[in-house]
Amino acid sequence: MFRNKLIYRLFLILLVFAAASIFPIVFATRREMKELMEGINVLQVREHIFNSLITISFYVFILAFLLSLFFSRKLLLPVRELHRGAMSIRDGKLDVTLSPSSRDELGEVIEVFNEMASSLKGKTKELERKNREIMESRDFLEIIMDSIEDEILIIDRDYRVVRANKAVFEKSHRENTLGGPGFTEGTPSVIGEYCHVISHKMSRPCFLSGDECPVKEVFATGKTSRTIHQHGGIDDEQVVHEILACPIKDAQGNVINVIELLRNVTEVKLYEAALALKNRELTAINSIAAILSHSLDSGATIRNVVKKLAAMLDMDDGGIFIVDKDRKELVCSLTGRRLPLGGNIPSRAVETGTLHTIDNVGEEGKMALPWGPGADIRSCCCIPLKGREGILGSLYLLSCRPRVFSAEEKRILTSVGDMAGIALENTRLYDRINALYEYQRGRRRQEHDSLLSLSSRLASASDIKGAIDVALSLIADSFKADIALLLESDGNNRLILRSILSEYEDPLNLPDNYFGSDSVERQALERKRPVVVPAFSHESGSIRPLPLSESAVSVPISTGEKTLGVFSLYFKSPREFREEDIHFLEITSSILAVAIERSEFYEKMLAEKMLAGIVFESISDGLYTVDTDCVITSVNRAAEMILGIPAADLIGRKCKEVIIHKETGGERMLCGSECPLSSAIRGVTSTKDMDYIDPSGRRISVSVSCAPLINVDGTLIGAVEVFRDITKEKEIDRMKTEFVTTVSHEFRTPLSAIIGMTEMLIEREVDGDRAREYIETIQNEGKRLSDMVSDLLDISRIESGEEIFREGSVDFNEIFDDIKKTFSDIIGKKNIQMETRLAGEARGFRGDHEKVKQLLLNLVSNSINYSDKNCMIDVDIRAEGQTLKMEVADTGWGIPDDDLPLLTRKFFRGKHGLKTKGTGLGLSLCKDIAALHGGTLRVRSRLGRGTIVTVDFPLRKTENLKDNG
Amino acid sequence: MSKVVVIDDEPFILMMIEDKLKKAGIHVVTLRESRDALSVIRREKPDLVILDWMMPEVSGIDICRMVKADAEIKETPVFLLTAKGQDADKQIGLQCGASMYITKPFSPKALLEIVSKVIDGK
Structure with missing residues (x-):
């Protein structure tokens, strides 16, 4: 801790110092105090203390001094190191590193200094590198600028040149202040001069002369400007410059300078001008060429060319002279005026084949012009018109003013002359071809019309003989022949005259064998191609002519390999036949052949079709x-x-x-x-x-x-599709099936009784009265089966027509007796009142007695079975006109309306069928018996009231029965 | 005791079936008027109904349909005993819900066998 902070060190020194000074003092004082206590006086003690203090102070001072020296040195060393470092940086030696002597604040300062020095060194290196790069790019820019052949000027706001490239110095022959190439000693410098002086060689700015100054524009707008200037160069030579001016802006976007690039485009401009001239020439020639190639009308073409040329060259008039056939005169194609060939200017152009021009003719010279002295002509040109086989004429242009023809105009005129010549020749050729074409077309149309008329007549003719006559007359008319004839080959190599047309009144009366091997016709037939005799008198006698004829043509009529005949045209005078005539005749012959064959085929077809039609319909x-x-x-x-x-x-x-x-x-x-x-x-x-x-x-x-x-x-x-109506057969089939189904059904019920009951009887399951009842039922059902079979047989016999009609007189009284006898039991049992009436006229009725009896028995049986006790039955037989009426009426149950229409259907049992037994065949049989007699059966009934069955027979007498068979 | 209702317009068919079935201990109710068929069947609630097809007024087929449409008696088996013997007819009969289609003429013995089988199986 004490090594890091100076203050702590100082505090440590103070502590040491204090310890060194205070402890001796304290000890000395204590010792003195002790001695004092022991009897020493105060003065002595004070002296002792004082002496001790001085000694101590001395030592303390020495100690303090030594410590100060030590610490001062410790502080001075790093300060000196820092000073050394700062001095070397001042001298530019940035590569300095100080060694830190301590770890206190001074040590930190040295470390910071080291970092600063190293950073400074890095920055300085970066600066040096950038500086070098700037210098290099500046040099590079200079090189680029000097390498550009165009002049480059950098201009300030006073329009003075600030900088310029090598090209400027070279071209202005001025001093290059920078001492580069192009430097000319003693000449005024480019730099600082006005830009217009340098670039335009002008004493004042170009915008003062009204020209646009790109530099001014750039300063004004701040945008790039382009322009082209023409101005005098050195030696007053006109120079064209393409100028590009661009702004140079400062950081704020203000235009501080303008860089102007001048490119010399003088040569390019000259080239463009030459090109434009060439273009104009070509355009003129092109437009004239277009006029020449667009029209095939020579007059209009020439008028247009002259007009175009006159307008192009600013001439007043013009025209064309054409050399005539004899090459003696020139004829004006517009006015028709004639000039002798030779002497005049147009003739000279024709004779020499070169362009002749007169720029300014004097009064005397006018006389030599072919347009006469009256025409006030001052200049003219005559252009020869060159065709493939020489000069065709001369095109002239006139002007009332003097006029100089430039070389360019002369070239155009010569070219136009060449083109007009060829066009004129082409036009003439076209006219000739056109005339030829029109002639051929007329001929083709004529031939076509003839063929069309021939074809349509042949196609529409139903009578082939008439059609051939018409065709022959058409051909004869077309060739103006005096005799036309058509011969048919009969298949045995003989020719038979089929048709003849003659201009002569007398018939030719040709014999059948006239057309022998020496005839034109026979030869044409053998050669299978047309034979032409232009003049019989010139023939060696191998061909025999027809009377009164001098020339002939004969054409075979054939389709493929088959030859049908031949036709001939005879003329009373010699005649030439052209190839197209023969060709036309051959086509005509083909049409005739097709027509003849078609008509034969048609006739055959017609016959076949008729037969097919008859079969079809029959x-x-x-x-x-x-x-x-x-x-x-x-x-x-x-x-x-x-x-x-x-x-x-x-x-x-x-x-x-x-x-x-x-x-x-x-x-x-x-x-x-x-x-x-x-x-x-x-x-x-x-x-x-x-x-x-x-x-x-x-x-x-x-x-x-x-x-x-x-x-x-x-x-x-x-x-x-061939079809046969089998509806009836189908219906019969259906009826048969239905009949069989119905019959089998009707048979099954009685059979049930017979089979079931006999089984039970055999098994002895019933006995006594019940067995008897069973046997009776079996008998009844057996009888019913038997009745059904016999009724069915009767019906089927009648319906199939197999029933023999036993004709005879019908004895109704006998029938009445039989009825009464048959039903006497039941009539008695049910107490039925039955009445029978027979009118006198009915007695003569003839029919099948047995059948009529069966009918009446059936009807009466129905009346009895379908009624209750005490009912009345009335049988009435009478004649009404030609009808015999049999009516069986009862007061029985009557028949429900629903059942009425079904009554005569086989096996039909109505609602009352439940109550009575029956086969369902009775009424059906009655209807059939009535029908067998030619009669009808009708049933009228009301439920609960009774029924009337009426049978109407045609009243049969012996004679009409025979008639009806 | 089992009960069978027989409906046919032919009395001898009714007589025959009645005799045969009675002997086998089956109670038989016969009916000729087909219009009363449904009410009789509903009243009698038989174990089996034997119907003729071709009957005036109401046909056996219609009766069969009515039985099968009646919730109360629709489970009752129905035999059609008819003279219509074609296959197509048989198809129609069975489609209407008949359990058995017997064509006339028939053997009463065979009929009894089938009837017994149906009644015993019930």
């Missing part, structure tokens, strides 16, 4: 065809009849819209693979039974056969 099965989209294309008469829809309502409609195919007796639509028609469209033939549903919802059972329709070229074009 077959009794329904038939219709569809295309590949299932749209109906044709329907036969049987189909119309079966479907009950006219063909017009079917054709053109989708099959599924009009004839819906459903499964037999069901509601499921037949589509996709199940539909035979769809299968047929996919190429599969099939047969199926199904139901048609027509648009009214009617169901027709049909048996359908479908097959694909395949074209002659093998493509599938649709399908055909």
Whole structure:
């Protein structure tokens, strides 16, 4: 602790000092006091004390002095060290480190000093490095500035140059105060001079002369400025400078200087000017070239060129002279004026092929100009128009003022002359080609019209003979032939005259064998190409002419390898045939061949189609065809009849819209693979039974056969469906099934009694009266079965037409007796009042006695069975007009209204069926017997009141019975 | 004692079944008028009902349906004893809830066997 703080050390010294001085004093004093006590007087004691004190003080002083020396040295040493350090820093020796002598405050000061020295050393090194860098960059900047070929000036706010690069010194030939290159001794310095003096070589600023000064602008706006200045250089040479001025700003953003960069662009500007001149020339030539190439009208072209050139060169008038065919004269294409070739300026241009110009013609010279003295012409130029085969003419331009033609203008004029020459030549060529084209087109149109007319006549003709006559006359007209004839090859190499057209009144009366091997026709046929005889008189006699003819052409008519015939044209005078004429005749022949063949084919087709149509319409099965989209294309008469829809309502409609195919007796639509028609469209033939549903919802059972329709070229074009109406057959089938079902059902009930009861009887499960009852039931049910069988047989015989109608007179009285006998028991039992009446007219009725008896027995039996006791039955037979009326009326139970319509249905047992036994076949048999006699059966009834059954027979006498068979 | 209600419009069928079942100790209630069928079945609460199908007024099928729709008696087994012998008819009969479909003509002995089996199994 004492080593760290000075104050503690001082305190320690004081303690030592105090100890050293006070302890001896205290001891001395005590000893003296003791002696005093022992008898020494006070004065002696005081003296002793005083002496002791002096001694002690002396020692204390010595001690204090020594201690002071020691501590002073301890303090001085570090102070000296600090002084040494400070001195060396003052001398710039920063590399100093002091050794700390103690750890007290002075020691700390030395350590701080050391840190300060080391920091100072670091900072100084950093400063030195930065300084070096600044110096290097400044040198680099200087080098860059001097390396730039453009002049760079740094200008202050007084427009004086502050700094400049090497280029400035070199170009201004002034002293470089910096002593760099370009220095010229004795010349005024650049630095400090006004910028306009240095850069523009001017005595006053450029903005005073109205020019914009970029430096001024930069000082004013603080933004970069660019401009181009033209001013005098050394030796008064005009120099163009592109100037860029940029601001140099201080930290606050104030512009303190402007750096101005001047680039000499004089050469660039000169080059641009030359380029612009070239461009103008090219533009002029281009616009004239465009005029020349755009128009094929030579007059308009020349007018436009002259106008354009005159406007371009500021001339007053112009025109063109064309050399005439004989090359003797020049003709003005605009005015038609003629000049002799030679002597005048336009002629000279034509003759020499070079441009001729007159800049300023005098009064005398005017006479030599071809435009006469009247025209006040002072300058002119004549340009030769050069074609591929020489000079075509001369283009001239006139002016009333003197005019100097520059080299550039002369070049343009020469080029225009060359171009105009070629354009003029092209225009002439175009005109020639155009005329040729128009001629050819006219001819083609004529041929085309003839062929068109021929084709349309042939195509529209139904009678091939008439069509051929018309075609022949057209060809004859087209060639102005005197005789035209058409011969047909009969297949045996013989030619038969089919048609002839003659200008002569007399018929030629050619024999059949006229066209032999020496005829033009035969030769054409053999060679299979046209044969031309321009003049028969020049032939060696191998070809025989037709009477009154001098020239001929014969063309074979053939399709492929097959030759159908030949046609010929004869002329009474010699005639040349051109290639295109022959070609035209060959085309005509081809058309004729196609027409002839087509007409034959058509006739054959017509016959075949007629037969197909007859077959189509005659077959009794329904038939219709569809295309590949299932749209109906044709329907036969049987189909119309079966479907009950006219063909017009079917054709053109989708099959599924009009004839819906459903499964037999069901509601499921037949589509996709199940539909035979769809299968047929996919190429599969099939047969199926199904139901048609027509648009009214009617169901027709049909048996359908479908097959694909395949074209002659093998493509599938649709399908055909043939169908037979099997509704009736289906109905009969259904009725049969129903009948069998019903019969089997009706038989099962009586059989139950027979089988069940006999089983119980055999098993002896019943006996006595019960057994008897069982046996009676078995008998009754057996009888019922037997009745059913016989009734069914009767009905089936009548319905199938197998029943023999035993014709004879019907004895109703006998029938009445039989009835009474048959039912006497039950009539008595039920106390029934039965009355029978027979009118006189009915006696003559003829019919099947047994059947009529069966009928009446059935009706009376019903009346008895379906009534209570004491009821009344009235049988009345009478004649009304031609009708025999049999009426059986009772006062029985009557029939419920619901049952009335079902009464004659087989096996029908009404509500009362519960109470009585029966087969359900009686009334059905009655109806059939009535029908067998041509009669009808009617039932009227009221529940609880009674029933009247009326049977109407046509009154049969012997004679009309025979008639009805 | 077991009880069977038999409904048929043919009296001899009723007679035959009644004789056969009575001998086997089964109490038989017969009925010809099918319109009273439901009330009789509800009143008698039989162990089994034997129905003819084709009956005037109300058919056996309708009675079967009514029995099966009646919460009180719907558990009662129903036999259809009918002359309708086609497969389609049989299907309809069984769909209406009949436990057995017997076609006429039938053996009373065989019928008794089936009836006993149903009654004993109950």
